[in-house]
Every structure is written in C-alpha cells, then in structure tokens.
Amino acid sequence: MSEQYHAIYEELGMDVALHEQMVQSIHEGFERCVLSQTGRPEGMAYFDSLVEAAHGSRVQEVLDHKAAGGAFIGTFCIYVPDEVAWALGVLPLALCGGTGFTVPYAEARMPRDICPLIKSTLGMAFSGCCPFGGIKDMAVGETTCDAKKKTWDVMAAWGINFHVMEVPQTKGERTAALWAAEVEEFRTRLEELSGRKLQADALTDAVRVMNRKRRALAELHAFRAEERPPISGTDVLVVTQGALVDDPERFSEHLEALNEELAERVTQGISPVAEGARRIMVGGSPAVMGNWKLHHLIETSGGVVVADESCTGTRYFEHLVPEIEDDVDAQLAAIADRYLQIDCACFSPNAERMENVVRLAQHYHVEGAIQYILQYCHGYNVEAINVAATLDEIGVPSLTIETDYSEEDAGQLRTRIEAFMEMAPAVR
Amino acid sequence: MSEQYHAIYEELGMDVALHEQMVQSIHEGFERCVLSQTGRPEGMAYFDSLVEAAHGSRVQEVLDHKAAGGAFIGTFCIYVPDEVAWALGVLPLALCGGTGFTVPYAEARMPRDICPLIKSTLGMAFSGCCPFGGIKDMAVGETTCDAKKKTWDVMAAWGINFHVMEVPQTKGERTAALWAAEVEEFRTRLEELSGRKLQADALTDAVRVMNRKRRALAELHAFRAEERPPISGTDVLVVTQGALVDDPERFSEHLEALNEELAERVTQGISPVAEGARRIMVGGSPAVMGNWKLHHLIETSGGVVVADESCTGTRYFEHLVPEIEDDVDAQLAAIADRYLQIDCACFSPNAERMENVVRLAQHYHVEGAIQYILQYCHGYNVEAINVAATLDEIGVPSLTIETDYSEEDAGQLRTRIEAFMEMAPAVR
Incomplete structure (x- = not known):
C-alpha cells in the first residue's frame, strides 16, 4: 500500500x-x-x-x-x-x-x-x-x-x-x-x-477557505435530516474525519461534488439506509480517522447515525467566521469569537451545549442518542449526566457508552446497542 | 461516639x-x-x-x-x-x-x-x-x-x-x-x-488569622528537617488535615503549643522515628481526613515521611499573604497573588512545581520520593513523569503509586514500598 x-x-x-x-x-x-x-x-x-x-x-x-x-x-x-x-x-x-x-x-x-x-x-x-x-x-x-x-x-x-x-x-x-x-x-x-x-488579505482569504469547508460540511450534514438520508452516518464520519487532515481547498471541491450527488440521490429517493432504521445522534468524544467502531456498530444494529454532536461532527463546522477585509485585528477578533462558540465539555457551566443537544436532536428528528465517551475522558463522561437529563426532558432516550479503541468490548457493546434500539420509541 | x-x-x-x-x-x-x-x-x-x-x-x-x-x-x-x-x-x-x-x-x-x-x-x-x-x-x-x-x-x-x-x-x-x-x-x-x-479591618484581621495558621504549620513542618524528627509524618498529616476543618484560631493555638513541645523534644533528643528510617517525601495528590493509608504504609515499612509536597502539605501553608491595612483592593490583590503561587498540577507548564520539588527534597534531606496519585487523577498522574525526571536529576529515587481509598491493594503497595526502601540509597 x-x-x-x-x-x-x-x-x-x-x-x-x-x-x-x-x-x-x-x-x-x-x-x-x-x-x-x-x-x-x-x-x-x-x-x-x-x-x-x-x-x-x-x-x-x-x-x-x-x-x-x-x-x-x-x-x-x-x-x-x-x-x-x-x-x-x-x-x-x-x-x-x-x-x-x-x-x-x-x-x-x-x-x-x-x-x-x-x-x-x-x-x-x-x-x-x-x-x-x-x-x-x-x-x-x-x-x-x-x-x-x-x-x-x-x-x-x-x-x-x-x-x-x-x-x-x-x-x-x-x-x-x-x-x-x-x-x-x-x-x-x-x-x-x-x-x-x-497580512489582511491573506487572512481574509484563509477565512474564506475554511468557511468554504465549513459550508460544504454543513451541507453534507444537512442531508441527514432527510427521512431517508442519502448517505450513511459512517460515511459522513469518514468525510468529516478527512476534513481534519486533507488540503482544505481540494477537500471542499470534492465535498461540493459529493453534495451534488447526494442532492440528486434525495430527488431520486436513493438511500443506503434501511427503512425503519432508528435515527441515532452520537454525541460526546470525537472519533478521529481510524476509529469507526461505534458508527459501524450502530449502523449494523438497526440504526442510522443522523447527527454527530462532537468535534468530528457539528462542533467542527458550525459557526462561520465573518469575512472581514482590510483589518487584521478585527478579523482576528472575529476568529477568536467564532472558536469560542465551540461547546467543548471543558466549559463550566456548559449551558450552550445543552441547548445545542436539544436543537440537534430536534432538527435531525432523533429517536435516540448514544453518548460516546472515550475511556477516561472525565469531561464528556461526567457531563453525560447533564446531557442525558436534557435529552430525557425532550423525550429522547439515551445510552452512555464508555469505550476505548480495542475490539474486545465490541460484542458487549453490540448487545447493549441492540437492546437500546428496541427500547427507543419511534417518535417520528 | x-x-x-x-x-x-x-x-x-x-x-x-x-x-x-x-x-x-x-x-x-x-x-x-x-x-x-x-x-x-x-x-x-x-x-x-x-x-x-x-x-x-x-x-x-x-x-x-x-x-x-x-x-x-x-x-x-x-x-x-x-x-x-x-x-x-x-x-x-x-x-x-x-x-x-x-x-x-x-x-x-x-x-x-x-x-x-x-x-x-x-x-x-x-x-x-x-x-x-x-x-x-x-x-x-x-x-x-x-x-x-x-x-x-x-x-x-x-x-x-x-x-x-x-x-x-x-x-x-x-x-x-x-x-x-x-x-x-x-x-x-x-x-x-x-x-x-x-471591610478593610475585617479583611486584614482575617488575613492575620490565616497567616497565623500558616506560620504555625510551617513551624510544624520545619521540625521534619531534623535528623530525627520529633514527630512522625503520619502525625504531621493528621495535624495538617485538621487545619482544613477546624476553627483557625483554636487550631493555631493548639498547634503553637504542639510546636513548643516539639522544640523541647528536639532539645531532649526525643523522637518516635527509628534510627536509620528512610527519609521519604510524599508528593502529588492530597490525603484528606480519613485517608492515612500511604503514610501508614511508609512509616511501617522502614520509612519516615519528612515532607508532604501536596495540598495537605506545603501547598497549603507556604506563602503568607502580605498584611495590608486600610485598603480592601490592595489586600484582595495580595490575596489573589498569594493563592496563585500554589503550584497545582492544573498549571501548564508547571516549572514552579519542579523548582519546589527540588527545594523541598533538598531542604528535608530526602532519600526517596513517593509520588502519591489518587486513581484517575490525570493531572498529578501525567505530571509524575516530569517530577520523577526532576528528582532523578538531583539523585533522588522515586516511586509513583496510583491508588484509591480501598485497602485491597495495601499488601501489594507494602511490597512495592518495602522494595523501594531497600533500593533507595542513603544520601545523608
């Protein structure tokens, strides 16, 4: 290779x-x-x-x-x-x-x-x-x-x-x-x-390059709100993971092409997702390239991941940076401001995240949420309590899974996820 | 009771x-x-x-x-x-x-x-x-x-x-x-x-109350630099733990009396510490009231704890607050400044802690250091690597122990601590 x-x-x-x-x-x-x-x-x-x-x-x-x-x-x-x-x-x-x-x-x-x-x-x-x-x-x-x-x-x-x-x-x-x-x-x-x-012009250009990538990703993720998404959650994850390592301009170009194909698929009613698949939001820790474990388990257990409330999901592409010309300081301030909107579990309190969890669950018509906690990640692990309570308030059942990169617990996780799928009430 | x-x-x-x-x-x-x-x-x-x-x-x-x-x-x-x-x-x-x-x-x-x-x-x-x-x-x-x-x-x-x-x-x-x-x-x-x-006068008074406690604790801990300390490390820990819950004025009064007794003991050559006991510094996570596990193990395995580089040790009482009169703002600023000198593992980088570890190891004539890590405490656990390297540079051997509040691992810990005592070279 x-x-x-x-x-x-x-x-x-x-x-x-x-x-x-x-x-x-x-x-x-x-x-x-x-x-x-x-x-x-x-x-x-x-x-x-x-x-x-x-x-x-x-x-x-x-x-x-x-x-x-x-x-x-x-x-x-x-x-x-x-x-x-x-x-x-x-x-x-x-x-x-x-x-x-x-x-x-x-x-x-x-x-x-x-x-x-x-x-x-x-x-x-x-x-x-x-x-x-x-x-x-x-x-x-x-x-x-x-x-x-x-x-x-x-x-x-x-x-x-x-x-x-x-x-x-x-x-x-x-x-x-x-x-x-x-x-x-x-x-x-x-x-x-x-x-x-x-230089001001270079910075504005750079903001445009990154915004273009964010827009393309937002468009990609938006397809997941469809009743039968034209793309699997695993594939959306693969794309989003790629955003973290690829050349941003080339990446956007290819993603824009993929988005066109997906729009066409929606028109034609083409979807890789089985009818009746449970609409699942995955939230919490990121799943970076090499890590497809949870999405794979969910999507081979009767579910489809329709939202990623994570750093390899919405946290990465939501919020554009205002494109300010001829003013480096103002542009830098706008950049700082944009990043501070990321609702990482490092913030205490983290009311913004609770609002976002509700917004995403509703926007993507989520039927269940799986909180993905990388083992020993205290931040997302403890915050999972508040997130579960928040989801419960809007009637979305949730399951918190703490796991590492090994495959040792895959069987046990599958059993838990399958049980969760059966439990999750269809709210569509 | x-x-x-x-x-x-x-x-x-x-x-x-x-x-x-x-x-x-x-x-x-x-x-x-x-x-x-x-x-x-x-x-x-x-x-x-x-x-x-x-x-x-x-x-x-x-x-x-x-x-x-x-x-x-x-x-x-x-x-x-x-x-x-x-x-x-x-x-x-x-x-x-x-x-x-x-x-x-x-x-x-x-x-x-x-x-x-x-x-x-x-x-x-x-x-x-x-x-x-x-x-x-x-x-x-x-x-x-x-x-x-x-x-x-x-x-x-x-x-x-x-x-x-x-x-x-x-x-x-x-x-x-x-x-x-x-x-x-x-x-x-x-x-x-x-x-x-x-009020300014109340704040100055409060600073004096807390400084008095700090001075008394500093005096207590200073006795540990003696060749044969007049008090065990376990007892010093008991006193320091008490500082966190007792009335500060009453506490200081009693501690000042204890310090007088200890001074007398030094004069008379009275010590509960066996001759030849290895001089150990414990550093890292705090051991609060109810938790005497590690000190007990060390002091019943041929060691004496002569320094506590922790929040139930030096971090608690070092650095007095300047006693400023008639100026609330200046007094508050001095308070803020004093607390920011605490070298908690939450700081990155934490060069101050490395300097303090060296200073304490030398001041207390430490022959070995045991880094005490409360299980899952990432801060002190990861920082233990740099602390061990720092100690190694000045020729102080160290052992890192990660443990919880249970007694289940006491036997295993005792074995490790005893082996460490035998390994630690006498540098006196």
Whole structure:
C-alpha cells in the first residue's frame, strides 16, 4: 500500500515495518466498518482515499510544502484556529490518532488510564509510526483537558517544540478577552515560525477557505435530516474525519461534488439506509480517522447515525467566521469569537451545549442518542449526566457508552446497542 | 461516639445509622494507622480529637454560627481564599471526603473512573452521611481538574447553589488578571450571601488569622528537617488535615503549643522515628481526613515521611499573604497573588512545581520520593513523569503509586514500598 513512501519513511527515521503493520491494521478496520457498506455514493471514493493518503501522499505534500519554504504544525484540537496558520503559509494538520494499534507504545511510557485518543497519538510517535511527528516545525497544544494539558508539559520536557493555547474554562467577558489574547499570541508565534507578517488579505482569504469547508460540511450534514438520508452516518464520519487532515481547498471541491450527488440521490429517493432504521445522534468524544467502531456498530444494529454532536461532527463546522477585509485585528477578533462558540465539555457551566443537544436532536428528528465517551475522558463522561437529563426532558432516550479503541468490548457493546434500539420509541 | 448528635442528624435528614457505620469505619482506620503509633507527642491529643469533632462538635459549631446569623460555605480546594469568607463572617469548611466507605454511593450515580476524593465527597452527600452538605448556604467549586469542574455542573443542575471560581491553567499576566477578577467576584458573591460589605479591618484581621495558621504549620513542618524528627509524618498529616476543618484560631493555638513541645523534644533528643528510617517525601495528590493509608504504609515499612509536597502539605501553608491595612483592593490583590503561587498540577507548564520539588527534597534531606496519585487523577498522574525526571536529576529515587481509598491493594503497595526502601540509597 504505502510501499512507494518507504524511502521517505526510512529517511524520517520511522520504523517502516511496524508502520506497514499499523497501516494494514487501520485498513482492515476500514474494510470491515466502511468499505463493507452497500449503496454508497460514488463521491465517497475520494474520501475513502484519504485514509490511505494520510500515511502516504499527504506526507509527500507536507514535505513538498516544507521544501518550498513553508512551515508545518501539528495540532490536537479543533480549538486551534487553522485560518491564522493558513494565512501565514503554515500548514496545520490534526495529529490525532484513531488506531488502537499504537496504544501499547504509549502505555509503556505514560499512565494507562488516559484516553485512547491521546495514547494512540503518542504511541504513533513513540513507536516510529508517525510520518508527521518528525517533520513538524511546532506542535500546538491546548488546555481542553487535564490529560492533554499535562502531556504537553511532558513532551516539552522531552524537547518537543510546543506552543500551548489556553482555552478558558468558563465563558464570559473576562475569558473572551483571555482567549482573544491567546489567538493574538498564536499569531505572533506563527509569525516568528514562518518569518512572515500576517497580512489582511491573506487572512481574509484563509477565512474564506475554511468557511468554504465549513459550508460544504454543513451541507453534507444537512442531508441527514432527510427521512431517508442519502448517505450513511459512517460515511459522513469518514468525510468529516478527512476534513481534519486533507488540503482544505481540494477537500471542499470534492465535498461540493459529493453534495451534488447526494442532492440528486434525495430527488431520486436513493438511500443506503434501511427503512425503519432508528435515527441515532452520537454525541460526546470525537472519533478521529481510524476509529469507526461505534458508527459501524450502530449502523449494523438497526440504526442510522443522523447527527454527530462532537468535534468530528457539528462542533467542527458550525459557526462561520465573518469575512472581514482590510483589518487584521478585527478579523482576528472575529476568529477568536467564532472558536469560542465551540461547546467543548471543558466549559463550566456548559449551558450552550445543552441547548445545542436539544436543537440537534430536534432538527435531525432523533429517536435516540448514544453518548460516546472515550475511556477516561472525565469531561464528556461526567457531563453525560447533564446531557442525558436534557435529552430525557425532550423525550429522547439515551445510552452512555464508555469505550476505548480495542475490539474486545465490541460484542458487549453490540448487545447493549441492540437492546437500546428496541427500547427507543419511534417518535417520528 | 457521635450519639449525642443523633438528634441533630435526624433533624438534618441524614441516614443516622449509616452515618454511625461510616464514623465507625473512619475510626477503625484512625486506630490502625494513627493511634497505633508509639512515642507520640502529648499535644497530638487535640488533633486526634478533630477526627471525631468533624462529625460531631464541629457540626454543632457551624449550626451555632448559622443560628447567630452567619453564613456557611463548603469548599473543595485550597485555591478558595478563606480570608475573604472569614472577613465577611462566612465560615468556610473543606468538604473533601477521605473515606472509602461512601465511594459506592457516588459510583451509583457518577462515573466510576473519577478520583476517590471526589467520589468519597459526593458519596457522603448522596448517602445522607454528610452533616455539612445540608446546612451549607453555598458550595464553592473551582476548575482545577476536569472531574471536579464537570461535577459542579451536575450538582448545579441538581439544584445545589454552586459558585465556581475559574483557576487559570497557565501563569502569566493575563491569567493573573483573570484570577484577581475571580477573587473579586468571589467577594461580591459572598457579600450578597452574607448581606455585609467587606471591610478593610475585617479583611486584614482575617488575613492575620490565616497567616497565623500558616506560620504555625510551617513551624510544624520545619521540625521534619531534623535528623530525627520529633514527630512522625503520619502525625504531621493528621495535624495538617485538621487545619482544613477546624476553627483557625483554636487550631493555631493548639498547634503553637504542639510546636513548643516539639522544640523541647528536639532539645531532649526525643523522637518516635527509628534510627536509620528512610527519609521519604510524599508528593502529588492530597490525603484528606480519613485517608492515612500511604503514610501508614511508609512509616511501617522502614520509612519516615519528612515532607508532604501536596495540598495537605506545603501547598497549603507556604506563602503568607502580605498584611495590608486600610485598603480592601490592595489586600484582595495580595490575596489573589498569594493563592496563585500554589503550584497545582492544573498549571501548564508547571516549572514552579519542579523548582519546589527540588527545594523541598533538598531542604528535608530526602532519600526517596513517593509520588502519591489518587486513581484517575490525570493531572498529578501525567505530571509524575516530569517530577520523577526532576528528582532523578538531583539523585533522588522515586516511586509513583496510583491508588484509591480501598485497602485491597495495601499488601501489594507494602511490597512495592518495602522494595523501594531497600533500593533507595542513603544520601545523608
């Protein structure tokens, strides 16, 4: 598969054989969970290819970008404003791991009881399986959870060039000012890294690039409100995951084409979703590339995922940034403001999230919600109590599932999900 | 034991029989871990009595305080500035649970994989075993960890009057301003609660009261630097735990008397510590009243705990607040500034903590450090990596222990601790 990049991997000092095994393991999961589906839109072919590209052609693109004098940063959270990087010719790429393959390599050096997403990410670096780790000019962390926050400190102590953005924990005037200052500091840090000054026109252009991607994703997700969605929830997840790693312009182009195909499918009444499938909203922790476990279980247990209330769902694309011209400061302020609308569980209280959960459940005609909690993710795990109560108030039954990246609990989860499907009352 | 307060407990709607069982279970642990020691200072009698008082006479005192028109708040973190409450006639009391007895009651309603301190605290409330929960006028939470932060949201949703202070996650000018504003808001909230205005003289007095307690604790802990400390580490922990719940003036009075006794002991060469006992620093998570597990294990395995680098140790009493007269704003600013010196693992990066770990290890002539991690406490757990590396640099071996409030792992821990004692090189 990724043989043509072996020379590059050798040069990057990676463990080529182990990396090949990892890619193979990801591909097996992809075949089992995604490619096994039937009635998929033709336009999915491009997004399917991104899974392979993430450990192949995308690496080459990053190297080409660097060879042309551009900088490259790794990020771990959708709170990091890509626009600012993009406008400075800095390529940002989400380095979040979705494979269980590398988890043991992290557990050898870090506490076992931190979330699988962090462990997968770190394990990829520790095992020599991350093509991007060694070529990034800087890593950008944030303070959205204890485990990540403290991990950045450890990585910094181990010599990795880390910039940490403080995402506040409450929302209000004071913390909005704090966050705006953090965005401003991010700009300064990236100006130093890139050796460029942030220009108004470049920033407006970057905002447009990212907004275009957000609009295309919003359009994609909107199809899920259809009585019989023209695309499965698993496929929507695959597309959204791709948004975190692909070139934004190329991504938007392909997504706009897919959306056209989906509109046509709606007109023609084509849907891969079985009639009577339970309409499920998945909420909570993100499911990044490599992780299709829950969506696959739901959609092979009589359900269809019609909404993703997560960082690989609505949290990623909702809220456009106002496109302001000729005023860097105003544009930066608008960017800061947009990101602060993300209703991450890191905020206390998080009334906005409760409102959004209700809005999404109603908009997508949800019949049941499954709260997806990555094991040891305190934020979404504890907040699940308030989310379940909120859903209960509007008559939407919910099930909270805490799981990791392994397949060990798949049978048990399937039993619970099937029981939930039978329980969930049809409210259509 | 607490029979004389049964009528009060009935009136508070508590589960009197269960509460009695809990008190009994705490007392059994106290006998096993604390009272079983020999050669204890006479002055410990008062501090021993605080364990019983916490579920007896202290409740009566709080009720008397309320009957006299004073307000009462429950706190869960040493970041909450007691001075501000005290100056407004508001009695603050730390409601942190140190007993495993109530943990199952929390696990029935909350995720199991959050730390035992939070579960013990919540379980006490849920099981009708907390005398203070029902009489507090307000609970004051903070944002020092994900699990607590999100728990406050759940409690607020369940109708508990919660005020949450945002403790920042990085240290710098911006966040110092944020924290100062949080202290100011805390003042406003307590002024509303108490119906009083904060007066300069009352605030200065309150600062003096708390500083007196800090000085006395600092003097107590200083004795541990002696070659043969006149008091065990377990007893120092008992005293420090008492500081979180007792009346501060009475506490200081008794502690000053104990310190005199200890000074006399030093002169006379009296020590309960066996010659050649390994000098151990315990660092990381706090051990609140009811929790004497680790100190007991260390001090019955050939060690003596000579330093507590924790919220029930140095973090609690180091740094006095400058005593400023006739200027409420300046005094509040000084208070905010003092608290921001606490090097909680919630800060990223946490260079201050590394410096303090080195300073304490050297000052107390530490021969080994045991990092005490309450299970699922991501902050101290991940930071343990950097702490261990820091200790290693100065030649202090360390052992990281992650444990909960149960006794199930006591045997295994003892084996590990004994092995560590043999390994730790004497550096005296």
